Amino acid sequence: DPVDVRGHVGMVFQRPNPFPTMSIGDNVLAGMRLNNKKLKKSDADTIVERALRGANLWEEVKDRLARPGSSLSGGQQQRLCIARATAVQPDVLLMDEPCSALDPISTLAIEDLMNELKSTYTIVIVTHNMQQAARVSQMTGFFNIDGAGKPGHLVEFDDTETIFSNPAEKATEDYVSGRFG
Structure with a gap:
């Protein structure tokens, strides 16, 4: 309900x-x-x-x-x-x-x-705001889309420290480092 x-x-x-x-x-x-x-x-x-x-x-x-x-x-x-x-x-x-x-x-x-x-x-x-996410979050998820008009999906979810220092996915690393997005 x-x-x-x-x-x-x-x-x-x-x-x-x-x-x-x-x-x-x-x-x-x-x-x-x-x-x-x-x-x-x-x-x-x-x-x-x-x-x-x-x-x-x-x-x-x-x-x-x-x-x-x-x-x-x-x-x-x-x-x-x-x-x-x-x-x-x-x-x-x-x-x-x-x-x-x-x-x-x-x-x-x-x-x-x-x-x-x-x-x-x-x-x-x-x-x-990646700096804000790093300051206030305990867990972080990175969502992305494959292209305009396509549905979004969860790329990676982990402890905030891991996401920002040693992400498992290259797309996550590219986003949090500012190379993409």
Whole structure:
């Protein structure tokens, strides 16, 4: 059941996408409310604080939870989206190039956050940034396609250290060394 699966998976997209008509607090609770969870105000407040603390955003926004999520900077918006994704306490957190639209300082904040969150969540990140993959991943998979319009396939999957220092496949070595891609 897709609805059941969505309850176990959190998703963070390439560009921050806070819901523009919702406040910071309501953005965090959106997943809970989408799943028709009725919350007492005290429970909702606890979830908002827990999720925003988990996303290292609480101290920056605790006095303006009623302001629109879109009023935050790009890096803050992405951390708000991470808080929204983790508020439902998923089993897996999927992140599709979560830093591609961010400046270097915001990227570092998101990478630090990913390193903290991986003790709680299984995180699957898609990135074309090889340095980022080496910094934040424990396991790395290299996917490739044979040509335009052809389906992609998994070329190699191993410990990140092995993928970057001694890959088994030449295509992987060519990609991670920058000779291809």
